[in-house]
Amino acid sequence: MPPMSPDCPNPALPATLPADDPSPAQEAGAVPARRASEAQQRHDRLMREIEQLRERLQQWQQCESRYHERVARELQPELKRWCERLRELALRMEGALFLDPPPGKPIGRAARLKAGQWMLSLAAAVLAERPDDAEMLALRARHQDDLPAEDAEDEQAAEEAAAPAEDADDGLEPWEREAARRRAQAEASRQAAKQGRKAQAERERRERHGGRTASAGAASLREVYRRLASRLHPDREPDEAERARKTALMQQANQAYAAGDLLALLELQRLHLPEPVAAPVVAAAAAAAAGGDEEARLRDLIALLGAQRERLQAEIDEMVRRFAVLRPDLPARADTITPQLVETLLGTEIRELRARATALERDLGYCRDPASLGAWLRAFA
16 A cells, blocks of 8 residues: 555544534633623622612602601691591581581481481591590590481491501592591501511511621622722822812712622712722632632622612512501502602592592581581481
């Protein structure tokens, strides 16, 4: 067999090595990159979730501020006006029905009984807001026995209602439904202290857990802080305006570091350093692939961000719980309660209360006029 020419390829060997066949060095280099990518994804996901939770929490905080301001500015004055009209109407009806009947055609028995029942429902609505109102307590004591048994039962049901009526055709007067709703709010408020103590205990538990996590992730906290300090320290800054800016930023960094707030430090890094926020995370992942101590630091960093996410969610849940106590008309499912819904319900309540007070003004107009009082009472028959 003649010898093969050096230029002649050996048919037993491939012409070239496969291009996609990784060498051992390439495989070793792919491990840290893969871990870095996974860590980057977890970090980015946590940061997005935390940012969304912070925005939601800010919305709830602004809602709470506006809510209480509007209650003081609009709801409470309307509620006071409504109660005063109820009181005056109840007292005028008592005078006309039992003390000083209006001139003209006598008021029939059926009209007197129905008007008396309505008078007591007005008193019950006042007492739902002002349980110590002496005049309404006395009025009720004087006349609660004047009604037939079935009417008395209806009145007692209105006074003992533990929740607002949901059906407009339940047979109750508007004042009875309103009194029931107000009593439900009072009962819910009495439960707030107990629920608040449980929530406080849960917050303390989360804080203790967060403290342990922060201790475990102290190395990550220090790493981010040192990066900020090395770039933002004002002593080496020649420009006066820039030095003032860096001084303010370093004060924020110092406060966040003292509080163990990794999220605040990362936010400062994202806003004021040119490097990506996750640079320490990627570096830690690459070092972890080599078997160093950075793997534990990486886990602590991710765990610390997870704990901060939980704390933000807990703050939101607590605010939703407080509004659920304030407003029994909110949905039972907490995930359907939004700041917009809370403010919408408050606005509706204010408008309805204003409309009720206006309607009472019309009825008071009949009661204040002796010429129309008798006809107005007889219309109850």
